[in-house]
Structures are given as C-alpha cells and as structure tokens.
Amino acid sequence: MLYIVGLGLGDEKDITIRGLEAVKKCEKVYMEAYTSLLSFGLSGDGLSTLENLYGKRITIADREMVEEKADDILSEARVSDVAFLVVGDPFGATTHSDLVVRANTLRVNVKVVHNASVMNAIGICGLQLYRYGETVSIPFFSDTWRPDSFYEKIRINRELGLHTLCLLDIRVKEPSWESLARGRKKYEPPRYMTINTAIEQLLEVEQRRGESAYDEGTSCVGFARLGSEDQMIVAGTMRELLAVDFGAPLHCLVIVGKTHPLEEEMLDAYKHGRGSLNQKDE
Amino acid sequence: MLYIVGLGLGDEKDITIRGLEAVKKCEKVYMEAYTSLLSFGLSGDGLSTLENLYGKRITIADREMVEEKADDILSEARVSDVAFLVVGDPFGATTHSDLVVRANTLRVNVKVVHNASVMNAIGICGLQLYRYGETVSIPFFSDTWRPDSFYEKIRINRELGLHTLCLLDIRVKEPSWESLARGRKKYEPPRYMTINTAIEQLLEVEQRRGESAYDEGTSCVGFARLGSEDQMIVAGTMRELLAVDFGAPLHCLVIVGKTHPLEEEMLDAYKHGRGSLNQKDE
Numbered sequence: 001m002l003y004i005v006g007l008g009l010g011d012e013k014d015i016t017i018r019g020l021e022a023v024k025k026c027e028k029v030y031m032e033a034y035t036s037l038l039s040f041g042l043s044g045d046g047l048s049t050l051e052n053l054y055g056k057r058i059t060i061a062d063r064e065m066v067e068e069k070a071d072d073i074l075s076e077a078r079v080s081d082v083a084f085l086v087v088g089d090p091f092g093a094t095t096h097s098d099l100v101v102r103a104n105t106l107r108v109n110v111k112v113v114h115n116a117s118v119m120n121a122i123g124i125c126g127l128q129l130y131r132y133g134e135t136v137s138i139p140f141f142s143d144t145w146r147p148d149s150f151y152e153k154i155r156i157n158r159e160l161g162l163h164t165l166c167l168l169d170i171r172v173k174e175p176s177w178e179s180l181a182r183g184r185k186k187y188e189p190p191r192y193m194t195i196n197t198a199i200e201q202l203l204e205v206e207q208r209r210g211e212s213a214y215d216e217g218t219s220c221v222g223f224a225r226l227g228s229e230d231q232m233i234v235a236g237t238m239r240e241l242l243a244v245d246f247g248a249p250l251h252c253l254v255i256v257g258k259t260h261p262l263e264e265e266m267l268d269a270y271k272h273g274r275g276s277l278n279q280k281d282e
Numbered sequence: 283m284l285y286i287v288g289l290g291l292g293d294e295k296d297i298t299i300r301g302l303e304a305v306k307k308c309e310k311v312y313m314e315a316y317t318s319l320l321s322f323g324l325s326g327d328g329l330s331t332l333e334n335l336y337g338k339r340i341t342i343a344d345r346e347m348v349e350e351k352a353d354d355i356l357s358e359a360r361v362s363d364v365a366f367l368v369v370g371d372p373f374g375a376t377t378h379s380d381l382v383v384r385a386n387t388l389r390v391n392v393k394v395v396h397n398a399s400v401m402n403a404i405g406i407c408g409l410q411l412y413r414y415g416e417t418v419s420i421p422f423f424s425d426t427w428r429p430d431s432f433y434e435k436i437r438i439n440r441e442l443g444l445h446t447l448c449l450l451d452i453r454v455k456e457p458s459w460e461s462l463a464r465g466r467k468k469y470e471p472p473r474y475m476t477i478n479t480a481i482e483q484l485l486e487v488e489q490r491r492g493e494s495a496y497d498e499g500t501s502c503v504g505f506a507r508l509g510s511e512d513q514m515i516v517a518g519t520m521r522e523l524l525a526v527d528f529g530a531p532l533h534c535l536v537i538v539g540k541t542h543p544l545e546e547e548m549l550d551a552y553k554h555g556r557g558s559l560n561q562k563d564e
Contacts, residue, residue, distance in 0.1 A: 013298065016298050090405075097545070123374060123399075130449070133415055135412030160438065262380060
C-alpha cells in the first residue's frame with residue numbers, strides 16, 4: 001500500500017492521528033521536496049524532529065527523484081507499506097496525480113490521508129471559500145519573459161465579484177542556465193516570491209494592459225507562513241501591502257472581490273495589524 | 283483562549299496532533315452540530331469515542347445554542363481555555379466568522395487549528411483545485427420554492443472551462459411549518475440531499491432555462507462520505523450518475539469543466555467503479 005499523507009501547513013504537529021498511524025507502520029518513508037520544506041524547519045533540525053516523531057528514517061524526494069524513481073517506489077509499495085509525505089494536502093496546490101495514475105496502472109493500492117492546504121486555510125481571513133473564482137499563479141518575471149496570463153483570469157473573477165487566490169512562484173532546485181550550457185547540472189539557490197514582488201508585477205501588467213482589472217487601491221489580503229505559529233495576515237490595498245515586510249516565505253496573496261458585511265468585518269480585524277488569529281500560545 | 287479546531291472529514295482519527303493537544307488542555311469542549319455529525323458516527327457511540335480520546339466531556343452546540351450562548355462561551359474563553367470543535371476546517375464550507383468577529387469585539391483571543399475540508403479534499407478526484415470556479419449550493423426544491431441562482435454560476439464556470447463544486451442541501455433541526463404555526467418549536471427529521479436528487483433538480487432547471495449550461499451527457503463526479511473509510515467516488519455523465527446508489531450522506535457533486543490529459547486519466551480511474559482511492563485497510 002502507498003500512503004500519500006498530507007502533513008498540513010505548520011510543522012510536525014499538523015499531521016493527523018490517522019496520518020501518524022499510517023507513517024508509523026510503513027517500512028519506507030519518502031517526503032516530497034517539490035515545494036518548500038522550509039516551513040517545516042527542514043533546513044535545520046526539522047528533519048530529525050520528524051524522524052523522531054515517526055520513529056523512521058525519511059528519504060527526501062525531490063521532483064527529479066520522484067520522476068526517475070517512481071517505479072521503484074511503487075514496486076516497494078506493492079510488497080510493503082510505503083509512505084509518501086506531502087506538505088499541505090496531497091491534492092492541494094501541488095498535486096500528485098501523476099504518482100497516483102502510475103500507481104493505478106501498476107495496480108498498486110493507494111490510500112490518501114487528507115490535511116489542510118493553502119487552498120482551504122486561506123479561509124481564515126474571513127473571505128468565504130465558495131466566493132473564489134479561478135486560482136492564478138504569478139511567475140517570476142525575467143528580463144525577457146514576462147507572461148501575464150493571470151491578468152485575464154483576475155479580470156474575469158473581479159467582474160464576477162469573486163475573490164482570487166494568487167499562488168506565488170517558488171523556484172527550488174532550478175538548474176542554472178550557465179550549468180545547462182556546460183552540460184553539468186548545478187542549481188540556483190531557491191527563490192520564493194514575496195507579496196511585494198507579486199504586487200509590483202501585478203501593477204506592471206495592469207499598466208501594460210490597461211483594462212482596469214485592479215489598481216493600487218484594490219483591496220487585498222497578504223498571507224505569510226499560513227498555518228504556522230508565526231503566520232502573518234494583513235488586509236489592505238495593494239499600495240498599503242507594498243509597504244509591509246511580511247518576512248520569511250511562503251507568501252500568497254488574495255485579491256478581494258465583492259464582499260458581504262461579515263466578510264468586511266473579518267477583513268477589518270486584519271487591517272493595520274489591528275489583530276490576528278492563530279497567535280502563538282502565550 | 284478560544285481554540286477553533288477542525289476535526290477533518292472522516293472520524294476521530296482525523297484530528298491533528300496540534301488539535302488534540304489543544305483540546306486536551308481545554309476546560310470546556312463544545313462541538314458544533316450545524317452540519318452533519320453523522321459522518322463522525324455521532325448518532326451512535328461516536329460521541330463517547332471522541333470523549334474517551336480527548337478525556338473530556340463534550341457539549342453539542344447546535345446553531346441556536348451558538349447564536350444564543352455565544353457570549354457565554356466567549357466569557358468562559360476569556361478566563362480559561364475553551365475548544366470549539368468543527369467538522370472539516372473551521373473556515374471550510376460552513377464558516378465560523380460570526381463567532382470570530384464576536385470574539386474580536388470582546389477581545390477574546392482565538393486560535394485556529396486547520397484541517398481538511400470538502401473544499402480541498404475533492405482534489406482526490408484528480409481535477410485540479412485551481413481550475414474550479416465559484417462554488418454553488420443546491421437547495422431542496424419544494425412545491426412552491428424552486429430557486430435556480432446556481433444555474434447562472436454553473437453556466438459561467440462552464441463557459442470559462444472551469445469545474446464547479448456543488449454543495450448539496452442539508453436540513454438539520456428545521457422547525458416544521460406546522461409547529462411554527464402553533465407557536466411551539468418541533469423539528470423535522472434531518473434531510474440530506476443525494477447526488478441523484480441534485481442531478482434531477484439540475485436537469486429540471488436546464489430544461490426550464492434552456493441556456494445549455496449542461497445536459498444529461500455532461501461529465502460529473504459524485505462524492506459520498508468524502509474522507510471517510512467508506513467514501514465512494516464515481517465519475518460519469520449526469521445520466522450515468524442518476525443510476526448510481528451512493529448510499530448514506532453526505533454527498534456532493536462536481537460538474538467537470540475543460541480537462542487536461544492528466545485530469546482525464548485520473549477521472550478514468552473513477553469511472554464505472556473501476557477503482558478508487560482511500561480504500562479501507564485490508
């Protein structure tokens with residue numbers, strides 16, 4: 001059996017009892033490293049924290065490894081219990097459909113343990129999840145590559161009065177251009193887009209396209225380290241959020257659509273740092 | 283401190299370690315009964331299962347109680363730790379913004395423990411969460427009340443190529459008309475809309491409106507008891523799903539938009555009961 005286990009958003013304590021029981025009975029434990037392990041403190045001692053909790057060694061699996069070794073992992077899962085750990089939910093912002101489809105083809109049983117993901121945890125800002133339109137991704141602009149397909153989607157969402165979740169670019173283990181030219185893979189340091197960069201890029205595109213999808217005065221909510229003990233959530237206009245230092249990654253951004261009075265009341269609580277939920281335990 | 287703790291979708295094992303630790307240190311534990319406690323087996327011995335796990339007595343709080351006694355609950359939370367348990371995520375399909383806004387006003391600290399909700403767990407069918415449009419609710423039709431505001435939203439989503447999550451009506455603790463007329467509250471037995479009823483109503487509205495938002499041949503995914511050990515997920519056309527017996531509640535329905543090849547491959551696995559994820563442990 002292959003258990004695909006969502007770990008939630010904060011740290012090792014966000015696994016469910018069901019998930020923990022599954023991991024504990026597995027012979028092999030992999031952890032996906034596509035996105036950010038940073039939030040789990042896995043750059044430092046985080047990994048051993050997890051290993052102690054599970055009583056297991058964990059093999060970190062980056063995208064390359066999962067693509068190259070998927071069949072090996074699935075062969076193990078055919079004859080024993082294997083866990084594949086995923087930050088957030090297994091089918092949240094990053095999906096693991098490819099692994100599941102491959103498992104189906106090879107007739108390996110799969111069991112999914114759900115958890116919170118950015119896709120539902122943003123509900124904490126008080127904007128109703130059922131009032132969101134299509135989610136967009138904001139990629140890092142380069143000198144020569146400034147794609148803006150997100151613009152049209154945001155414009156449509158706002159015309160419909162819907163909120164828009166913007167997922168911000170993460171560049172982990174990107175081969176450097178230089179190294180590709182030399183035929184030897186060397187990786188760029190990881191980059192995580194900040195809310196500030198996202199808003200700068202959004203405003204640049206608005207200026208270029210000029211279709212009034214949004215402007216500096218448009219109401220937004222910025223989320224940093226969502227679901228962690230030190231999460232930061234601030235509501236304000238694009239202009240206001242440009243001036244906020246949200247600190248360490250991961251960041252995401254919601255562009256607000258039409259609001260109901262109760263949504264407004266919740267947003268008020270996040271304005272000008274006037275309060276927040278999910279404070280540290282005192 | 284008021285802890286609003288998401289319990290996830292399946293049963294008592296879907297609470298997170300963080301959530302369990304919070305509940306265990308609380309002096310008072312409430313559990314919201316707005317939606318369905320059924321999935322947690324709380325009609326039978328489920329409640330005592332939870333109470334044993336937490337080592338606490340649980341007070342079931344229906345909507346009336348939360349509205350009438352919110353200030354009492356919050357007064358307790360001002361001087362001690364109080365847990366308010368919620369099936370799914372605290373800000374999933376049913377939100378608890380009203381309680382949070384009231385807590386803010388009364389300057390009671392609130393801490394949220396996230397979990398999976400229907401809003402992200404539907405990702406398991408393989409349709410990408412970021413390709414969903416606005417979520418709709420399908421209410422029970424009566425002889426005199428057949429509202430169809432969902433129709434326009436589905437039509438727009440489908441024109442945009444987006445998937446639509448349809449939340450199906452739940453009627454719990456509805457006062458009966460008869461009892462209201464007599465001035466004494468008596469409640470109707472709970473009603474949960476099935477996928478079959480939802481599709482019948484959808485097709486009735488399409489026939490009335492005639493704007494070709496969808497038809498009997500439109501691809502859908504039906505979910506019953508999502509996140510539970512005995513969940514059932516079937517992909518097929520509206521016509522095909524009309525013939526499927528999905529069993530006990532809760533049900534929800536996704537109307538499929540434009541699909542990518544990987545999404546198609548995942549849906550194939552759910553067609554004609556050809557397989558499923560999240561099987562019971564053997």
